[in-house]
Amino acid sequence: MTRGRLWKRSLVVALLSLLPVIASGCAVIGGSPQSVNRPAGDSMRKIWDLFVPIFWLSVLVFVLVTAILLFALWRFRRRPGEDRRPEQLHGNTRLEIAWTMVPAIILAIIAVPTLSLMFELDRDPGPDALTVRVIGHQWWWEFQYPEYNVVTANELHVVVDRPVRLEMDSEDVIHSFWIPRLAGKRDVIPGWNNVLSFTPEEVGTFPGQCAEFCGIQHANMKFQVIVQTQEEFDAWIRQQQQPAAEVPADPLAARGRELFLTPANACIGCHAVAGTDAKGQVGPNLTHVGSRGIIAGGVLENTPENLAQWLRNPQAVKPGNKMVLPRQLTDEEIEALVAYLMSLQ
């Protein structure tokens, strides 16, 4: 086999081996609950609509460059034993001007919609918007609804087709707030009061997570955005506004309440339950923890089994997290605490 044929054959093999990757890529992407190509909010929809034409322009540029490259390599290759010296061509000013202008024009085409959309995304959503304060903590999210006097963790409830205005601050280091299907990222910086606005356009649950490296459990700083109809949202708000302070009727849960409020057990040093002595501000507010779908910064679904697993050894579930128990809880204590926390609906 001559060298030229070897070269051609290996090139074909290489290209063919890449094709399935690319082809299947186009078929298999988009299936994640965080896939941006299925936007469910105005912000991400506009971003995706901006991306698609840029993508095709890019494909065009790449195909052009690669086609010229491969053709030149094939057409002007030196065959074995061939010893020629081509004309010593130093350049061509017209060509240079042409290929300076072409990228400039392509970039101008990209720049115009880029800049206009950027200013559009930054526009204030108006007085109708739902305002939520977002506080980043290592490694969980706090959501405050000032107009309803509701505080929750890791679950952001918003209303479909109603603009939402997130005012964001961090309790410790820099985080970044990202719900891929609804909007782009906005960093959550201590001492800054960043704002992110968008309008959810689809009812459903959309996962998001921290996008700026923020320490050991950055990967597990997740949350969910629950987009509801106005009626569902109002019902949720009413439920969250209920005090959860009464002693539960279930004796097991009552025992759990007692354990929770005993200062020596340290729970109330970090956690708050409205209407009780638990006023800690370090960890998530647990007033309605039983109503939430996820716990521990989105690592676990909120089931009695998972809650028990968490209370048994939070450091095993999420190594490095800030929840440190003063002592190992007994199985009986865990059972009681789970009953109490689950009763906080």
Next chain:
Amino acid sequence: MVESALKLERARYERSALVEWLTTVDHKKIGILYFWSSLAFLLIGGLLALLIRTQLIVPDNTFLGPQTYNEVFTMHGTIMIFLVVMPLNAAFFNFFVPLMIGARDVAFPRLNAFSYWAFLFGSLLLLSSFLFGAAPDGGWFGYANLTSSRLYSPGLNIDFWVMGLQVLGVATLASALNFFVTIVNMRAPGMSLMRMPVFVWMTLVTAVLILLAFPSLTVGLVMIMFDRYFGTNFFNPAAGGDPVIWQHLFWIFGHPEVYILILPPMGMISEILPTFSRKPLFGYTFVVFAGIVIAFLSFGVWAHHMFAVGLGPVPNAVFATTTMLIAIPTGVKIFNWLGTLWGGAIEMKTALLFAASFIAMFTIGGISGVMHASVPVDYWQTDSYFVVAHFHYVLFGGSLLAIMAAIYYWFPKMFGRMLDERLGKLHFWLTLIGFNLTFFPMHFLGVDGMPRRVFTYSADMGWDLWNLVASIGAYLLGASTLLLFVNMLTTLRKPADAPADPWDGRTLEWAIPSPPPAHNFDVVPVVRGRDAFWIEKYGAEEVVGPAPERHGAESGHNPHNPHNAGSGDEAGHGSSAGHGQSAHIHLPPPSWFPLTTAAGLTLMGAGMVVHATESLASLGFPIVGLGIAMVVVSLLGWTFEPIHEESHA
């Protein structure tokens, strides 16, 4: 006669091989030291990459755990940038810039040795963190206030990172200064700026970039150090500081750094494509000025790393525009490389294959970079795997593929042996396939909303397939890199029989034997045009631009033949070797002081790390003091070292 005189001259410095390497000030030996050190670090950085890909190969994997994973990805990035690509570029600067400009050494040979030793010791300080179980874990970008406050990063991890990078920064600055002066002052007669090989041009531009960009990193690192050690609050929001200041300081360094990593490889490509096409570089002037324009613009784009910070739409608009502008000179380069190949007589050697694949792969990285410049799109892509794909297409598909091409191209000159072409081509194809298999799927993961720097992901995210493919690609890439080492090590056991000019080269390094003698050129060459050696070989009809103005240029020069030389203008060379009187070539004497100065500097950094320990804190400042004393004594010795009356230093 010439040879024996040279031997006599060198006999004064005959020492054991080890001492020879430790005290050398020869730019070629220092280049080789850089070469092997950074290749060793490439193996470490590559191994860390394989650990990352092994952790992510399946969802919910527990192979590494969060702390180890964070250390591994931090060190992978830090090593690949500061300990692999930059010093590999430096290896080629060292070995080839003096040869390509017809000089006998760099402007400051001992400073050059110091740069190498400070680089090596700084690297070892950084890597020693693994031995103490405290490898840096804040990312290569080390965002404050996570890194600046002991509240959020209590261990020694970040201290190793800060001190290691400070030592490396000194090494880099010294080296940049050296090459800047060398290129400005030490060119052979007739080598006007616009006759310099493009690799030399890109070295010069890179030196300027380093000189202007690294101080910003240094300042930032000093501020982190003060916040951590001395209770300042530069980045502490609770006391009125602002962590975003670090991001500005870091990216004012960090974006030019990208061009520090890619411009020298672009220079390599601009040497290799013409050689194997047997044509001059198409549009030399445009390629050179495109490089300069890229470098200039690179200082005005840093905030495109910070679009999601919330600086506001007006700053974002400015930085988006300047970022898009950079694509224009970059496109000009790509088209000129294509123009170089067009109409050539292309020889399909391994070096050419790597260089050609650079064009295609770098184009992918370049156009995904344009996507990021579109601010709204970047709100999605930043800190997602899309960005990981992008910069690996630039730094692997760009820098490293070009460096691979340069290794195959220049290995014969450095070691006098030709690398095996069959093994080389196998290495090339495995690399190209493994690279694309690893990094192309990361675009898909970016579309699927996978963020960067996560040690794990759950099975219900639907990210398993492309992570699996990427991991398989990474193993393939690892195996292909081993082939390069097999090739180099087996080649080094063969006899050194490479010809002086194996590729029909165009630049001056091919005019002298492989490997070159200690003094490089028997006679300083006189340069009559671009592609100086090609003109000497094939005649003057190729001469571009005016003939050299300096005297001694009228006769036909053959750099091979010392008796055929005019008395070239030796200003700036420190030696006067005209008329074949090689006995007068004085090589700078070896010196221990560069090594001891670098060791003292590193000791200062190590002392600061010790100071941050719990048990040995009281030893910290005494060690720093010892380091300072060592630096001072070494510098005194350096200053008063008896040097040859005509030494370069």
